[in-house]
Amino acid sequence: MANPNAAGSNVAGPNAAGMTRRERYEAQKRRRGMVVAAISTLFVVVALVVLVPMTPGWEKVQKSFFNGAVLAKSFPKLLEAFKINIMIFAWSAPAIAILGLLIALARDVKSPALFPLKIFGAVFTDVFRGVPVILTVYLIGFGIPGLGLPRPWNSPYIWGSLALILTYSAYVAEIFRSGIDSVHHSQRSAALSLGLSERQVMRDVVLPQAIRNVVPSQMNMLIALQKDVSLLSFIGPVEIFRQAGVFKSLLANFTPYVGAALIFLIVTIPATRYADYLMARQSRERR
Amino acid sequence: MAKLELRGVVKRFGQVTVCDGISLDVEKGQTVCLIGASGAGKSTLLRCINLLEPIEDGEIFLDGEDISVPGLDPQGVRARIGMVFQSYNLFPHMTALENVMLAPRRVHGKSRAQLLPEIEALFQSFDLGDRMHNYPDQLSGGQQQRVAIVRALAMHPEVILFDEITSALDPQLVGEVLDVLLKLKKQGMTMILATHEMGFARQAADKVCFLKDGQIIEEGAPKELFDAPKRAETKTFLARALK
Numbered sequence: 001m002a003n004p005n006a007a008g009s010n011v012a013g014p015n016a017a018g019m020t021r022r023e024r025y026e027a028q029k030r031r032r033g034m035v036v037a038a039i040s041t042l043f044v045v046v047a048l049v050v051l052v053p054m055t056p057g058w059e060k061v062q063k064s065f066f067n068g069a070v071l072a073k074s075f076p077k078l079l080e081a082f083k084i085n086i087m088i089f090a091w092s093a094p095a096i097a098i099l100g101l102l103i104a105l106a107r108d109v110k111s112p113a114l115f116p117l118k119i120f121g122a123v124f125t126d127v128f129r130g131v132p133v134i135l136t137v138y139l140i141g142f143g144i145p146g147l148g149l150p151r152p153w154n155s156p157y158i159w160g161s162l163a164l165i166l167t168y169s170a171y172v173a174e175i176f177r178s179g180i181d182s183v184h185h186s187q188r189s190a191a192l193s194l195g196l197s198e199r200q201v202m203r204d205v206v207l208p209q210a211i212r213n214v215v216p217s218q219m220n221m222l223i224a225l226q227k228d229v230s231l232l233s234f235i236g237p238v239e240i241f242r243q244a245g246v247f248k249s250l251l252a253n254f255t256p257y258v259g260a261a262l263i264f265l266i267v268t269i270p271a272t273r274y275a276d277y278l279m280a281r282q283s284r285e286r287r
Numbered sequence: 288m289a290k291l292e293l294r295g296v297v298k299r300f301g302q303v304t305v306c307d308g309i310s311l312d313v314e315k316g317q318t319v320c321l322i323g324a325s326g327a328g329k330s331t332l333l334r335c336i337n338l339l340e341p342i343e344d345g346e347i348f349l350d351g352e353d354i355s356v357p358g359l360d361p362q363g364v365r366a367r368i369g370m371v372f373q374s375y376n377l378f379p380h381m382t383a384l385e386n387v388m389l390a391p392r393r394v395h396g397k398s399r400a401q402l403l404p405e406i407e408a409l410f411q412s413f414d415l416g417d418r419m420h421n422y423p424d425q426l427s428g429g430q431q432q433r434v435a436i437v438r439a440l441a442m443h444p445e446v447i448l449f450d451e452i453t454s455a456l457d458p459q460l461v462g463e464v465l466d467v468l469l470k471l472k473k474q475g476m477t478m479i480l481a482t483h484e485m486g487f488a489r490q491a492a493d494k495v496c497f498l499k500d501g502q503i504i505e506e507g508a509p510k511e512l513f514d515a516p517k518r519a520e521t522k523t524f525l526a527r528a529l530k
Contacts, residue, residue, distance in 0.1 A: 186372065186374060186376045187376060187378065189334075189339055189372070189376065190370075190372060190376035190377075190378070190435075191378070191389075192339060192361075192365060193337050193339060193365055193368075193369070193370040193439075194365065194366070194369075194389070194390035194394070194438070194439070194442060195362055195363070195365045195366030195367075195390055195394045195442060196362075196389070196390060196393055196394060197362055200393050204378075204389055204393065205378055205389075208380045209378075209379065209380055212380065
C-alpha cells in the first residue's frame with residue numbers, strides 16, 4: 001500500500017523537482033505573497049485612477065499642475081537652472097565635510113589651552129542646529145552684503161552658501177562625533193599600548209573607522225543639502241525653484257513646480273537608494 | 288635589580304579597589320603568570336603596568352626608573368612595554384602588515400621600506416607569511432592573535448604583557464598561540480601573562496601568582512604553587528580550575 005521510497009522522499013530527501021520539503025514550503029509561501037501583493041497594489045492603483053478624476057476640481061488641477069504642453073516648454077530651462085543648484089551643492093558639500101570634521105574634533109580636544117576651541121565648537125553646534133535654515137540664510141544672505149561690500153563680495157551666492165555651510169556643518173559635526181564615539185575603546189587601548197600619541201591614535205586608528213561608520217548617515221545629509229540649496233532662491237540666485245516660479249507667473253500654471261520636483265527626484269531617489277544600500281550593507285557587516 | 292618592580296600598587300575605580308597593594312618583582316627573561324578568578328584584578332594590573340590606567344598609590348619601576356610618577360609622559364614607556372589583548376584589537380581598516388607597521392613608522396619614524404625585511408621575517412617566523420596582506424576579518428582568531436603578538440614585537444619591547452590572550456579562542460586554536468609564547472620565552476623575552484591556561488602556566492612560568500580580591504595571595508614556582516599550595520584560597524581555586 002504505502003511505498004516506503006515515496007514516504008522517505010516526502011519526509012526528508014529532495015523530491016522529483018530537486019527541492020526539499022522546506023524549500024517547497026518557502027516557494028509556495030513566496031508565490032502566495034506575490035499574488036496578494038499584486039492584487040492589493042492593483043486595487044489601490046485602480047481606486048486612485050478611478051476616484052481622483054471623480055473629484056469636482058480634478059479637471060482644473062490637471063490643467064494647472066499636469067499640463068503636458070507647459071511641462072515641455074519649461075523643462076529645458078528648469079534643467080538649465082538646476083545647474084546652479086548643482087554648482088552651489090558642489091562647492092558647499094566639501095566645505096561642510098571639512099568644517100564639520102574640524103568642529104567635531106574641536107569638541108573633543110583635551111588640552112586646557114584649547115578650551116576656548118571646545119566652547120566654540122559647542123556654541124557653534126547649538127546655535128546653528130537651533131536656528132531654522134531659512135532664517136540663517138536670510139540673516140547671513142541679507143545681513144552681510146548689507147555691510148556695503150564691493151562686488152563680488154556682496155554676491156548672494158557666497159553668503160547664501162556660507163549660511164548652508166554653517167548650518168549643515170553643525171549637523172555633520174554631530175554625526176562625526178557619534179562616529180568617533182562608536183569606535184570601541186579597546187581600539188584606543190591597543191593603539192596607545194603601542195606607544196602612539198593621542199593625536200596619532202585619533203588620526204590613524206579612530207578617525208578612519210569613525211568616518212567609515214557614518215558614511216550612510218552623511219549621505220542622508222548630502223541629500224537634504226541638495227534640496228535645501230533651493231532656499232537660496234529667497235535671497236536672489238535664480239536656481240530651479242525660482243525659475244519654476246518665474247514660469248508659473250509667466251504661464252499662469254503650476255506645472256513647472258511639478259517639473260522641478262521631478263528633476264529633484266531624478267537626483268535624490270538614486271542617492272537615497274544608494275544610502276539605504278550602504279546602511280544595509282553596514283548592518284550586515286556588524287552582525 | 289629586577290626588570291620590572293611593583294611596590295604596593297593600588298588601583299581604584301570609584302569606591303571599588305581593584306588592585307589592593309600589589310608588589311611583584313619580574314626579572315629579565317622571566318615568565319610570570321597571574322592566575323585567579325575573573326575580577327581578581329589581573330587585567331587591571333596589566334593595564335596599570337602599561338600606564339593605560341593611572342594608579343592611586345604605590346610605584347612601578349622599569350629598570351629601576353619610576354614610571355608611575357604622576358605627570359610622566361606615558362608614550363615612551365608604552366613603546367618599551369608591549370601588550371596583547373584578549374580580543375586581539377587589531378585595527379580592522381588595515382591589513383595585517385599595516386597593523387604591524389603603524390607604530391614603528393609613527394613612533395620610531397621608520398619608513399615602510401626600512402621596516403619591510405624585518406617585519407616580513409617576523410611574519411614568516413610565526414607562520415603568517417602568506418597572511419600579511421589580509422585584513423583582520425579574513426583571518427582566524429588564532430591568526431589574528433598571532434598578528435597582534437607580531438604587532439607588539441615589532442616595537443622591540445623589553446617586556447610584553449599578555450591579557451588572557453587565549454580566552455577568546457577555540458580550543459584547537461589555543462595551542463598555536465601558546466606555541467608562540469614558548470618560542471618567545473626561549474628567545475629570552477620578559478613576559479607577564481594573565482591567564483586561565485593552568486597547563487601552560489605550570490609548563491612555562493618561572494613564577495605563578497595567585498590573585499584574589501586585588502591582592503597576591505600566594506606566589507611561587509609553578510611546581511610549589513600547583514602541587515603544594517599553602518593557602519586555603521589557592522587550594523579552593525586550583526581545585527575548581529583544574530577540575
